[in-house]
Amino acid sequence: MSKEHMTEQHEIETLMQREYKYGFTTDIEQDIIPPGLNEDVIRLISAKKNEPEFLLEWRLKAYRHWLTMTPPTWAQVHYPPIDYQALSYYAAPKTAAELAEIEASKPKSLDEVDPKLLETYEKLGIPLHERAILAGVAQPSNVAVDAVFDSVSVTTTFKAKLAEAGVIFCSFSEAVHNHPDLIKKYLGTVVPAGDNYYAALNSAVFSDGSFVFVPKGVRCPMELSTYFRINAKNTGQFERTLIVAEEGAHVSYLEGCTAPQRDENQLHAAVVELVALDDATIKYSTVQNWYPGDEEGKGGIYNFVTKRGDARGARSKITWTQVEAGSAITWKYPSCILRGDDSVGEFYSVAVSNNYQQVDSGTKMIHLGKRTRSTIVSKSISAGHSQNAYRGLVHIAKSADDARNYTQCDALLIGDRNGAHTFPYIEAKNTTAQIEHEATTSKISDDQIFYLQSRGISEENATNMIVNGFCKEVFNELPMEFAVEAQALLAVSLEGSVG
């Protein structure tokens, strides 16, 4: 074994031992329903949240359907069967539970919010503090945050400014109370309650999430953002997000996640629904950095998420951008249903996996409308003992005249104990369709490293440059706030991992 190789090995080992940066637990009282799942638990969740009858019925229907389903087995991931009766389906911080009961008693300012909670967000670097922004301590930012702590939305900032524009941005529970008509009209229209195993489970037990409504002709004046965190032990997190952009509206939504270190696997089964009417644009960006498990593959989040956008109107556009760095298992396919004529769907993804992480992720582009176009750019980087699969569907229906798809999937392998896989499904039923798919799998070539080193660049910097260049097409699609975070995340994730 050459000397270089030894150093490389050493560096990889150092990387493997890096600890999860965000592994800490906030010690506050929680209001938890005992583990187990049955109709009573669902009724209890619904009652705790004071939900209208139609929502309870919807939940129960989803639950009864879920009972008839079996977990999907086609994904390239392996894990022991999940005991759904051992999970707790509702956890809310005490203070927030009270909030949910009495809307009026919400903290008027951040001073009233449990300081420990604020501290947690501080550690995560969420720009929650409006004062901090005003004082110029944090970076001046045009971002509204709806922070989700475990299951209940705690506080929402920038409400006034958004209200002025007519944009509704609030927790899902709030929306259920204040805008039941909108919820009734759009909930489950993109991801039906019985869509798949995890979506059905989510529909039955979802706790909270975010709701965004951008009325006709409005361009949302700022980026909207939600930080999800999973905190309590053994609680599944079942978020439900619904974003509706009316005719000509425009909204950019950012979702970021970090979770405290936990030894036992935690389940996260979220559902995100996007609806874009005529000429509307929705841009949904995610940076996901949940606890991936330790170097032995112990612990970590199971991330089984259903995300789907319905480009319902003509000339509407939905863009998914994601940087996936965390979770022990990721099972996630943000999709676009291109229903409106001339609608556009885009998917840009960077998926990094390390240690024993398993990723099976990709997208679905369902072309139904005429002249619909979709672009898929997927970059995966696998290191350690991880498995990283792209699984994507491009479907051109008979009605989709002159539809166009371009797909590019590139995989980068770092080390020889991991796997990179590509499973593209391509279905065409219309002769005017034009579909292109290309994929490559390779490692960073010794030539490239050598060239950069000969220019006086260290091996590590050279690797960083190459990896950054590899992901550039995706980073370019991220909003400013996220692009910086994503690059930092990538650098940390792969520090010293290549020789």
Added chain:
Amino acid sequence: MNRTPLPEWLANSLIDTLSSQQPAAPGEIHTTARAQVIEWGLPTLRDEEWRWTNLRALTRPLPTSDVTAPPETIGVTDSMPQVLRIRFNGGKLVELPKELPDGMTITPLQDADHAQRRAAFAPLAQSPNDALLALNTATAAEGLVIDIAANVAITPPIVLEFLDAPSETAAQTRILVRCGPHSRATLIETATSTDGVTSWRNSVLVAELAVSSQLNHLSLGLDGDARLLTDRSFVTLARDARYRSINIQLGGQLVRREIDVNITDTGAHCDLFGLMMPRAKQVLDTHTRLTHGAAHTTSDERYQIIADEAGRGIFKGRILVAQDAQKIEAYQSSRNLLLSDSAEIDTKPELEIYADDVKCSHGATIGRLDDEALYYLKSRGISSENARKLLITGFAQEIVDQLPTPELVEWVGQIIARRLERQQAE
């Protein structure tokens, strides 16, 4: 599991078969397979490997027909006298070559020894959840073992001609081809059937390529609109072996071929070429699985589908590079022409890679004929129909040209040309 129980008619025919003939599979393999057949039934669209191919046609008894005569033979055997011809009629071995070249032996499965039969039926263990393989293993009584000795080159092609005669149940055949070290051979599988007469063949071919041996394996399904074929090949390559598969499917109501190639040692190379041209309501489907199990091995895979009328073409190709199988070069392309709005093409080129020092890529395209190319030809005074035909032929020719002899290239080329003309006339 997402399966339908074994249809009643199939279960009955299985019982009939087992009571009337001695199964060829060795005892314990046969017992396992029989249990699997009953447990697994038939795969459905919810089974990931069958999501595009519906086996509905097998859920009820096959339609019977008054035609009992074997179909007229066509093609290879007539136009090429220099072949070693083996014929099966409805799954029964009916003809063997009168003379065999030195170094080649053919043993009917009934006369094969235990070791040969064990080798012929070995793939059961490697292929979990394969209901049709289990069915073949449980019921195949007829078949062959073809042995080619070391250092021998068999010049005339070995032709396996299946006369897909109407029968009440599946013709289950099992072929084992063993190529000795440094040997060379060409094997052609062809099928012949009568239009409008339903037949079903569920066949398995196992090929073992020893060190430095070469096998050209052609599968030509050139006719038939009612023929059902479920067929799989299992191929193993030893060091420096070369295997070339050319799979051309132009007919059949439902054709599902699965080709499993396992490269087990360094220096070996595999070519997988395929052309499928579904029309009418045909469903032509090929699944390939290519495993690079050793370092310094290469492969080239090219599949093309031309789907017209209400035809359906399906391709799924998986390339798996095992851990520590470094310095692999694997190239895979799936290029497809969709000529009618009632037609459908589904393709899924897959890469599954567990080693890092590899060069693997795949590409897939689906489109129609190039408008500009059509316009160019028409501007040169070529009629629309002829221009279309020229472009289709040109596209198909890329695979046809890979056939090993000029005679075969011409012969298959003509069949495609005739078919296009007939379609045009219709």
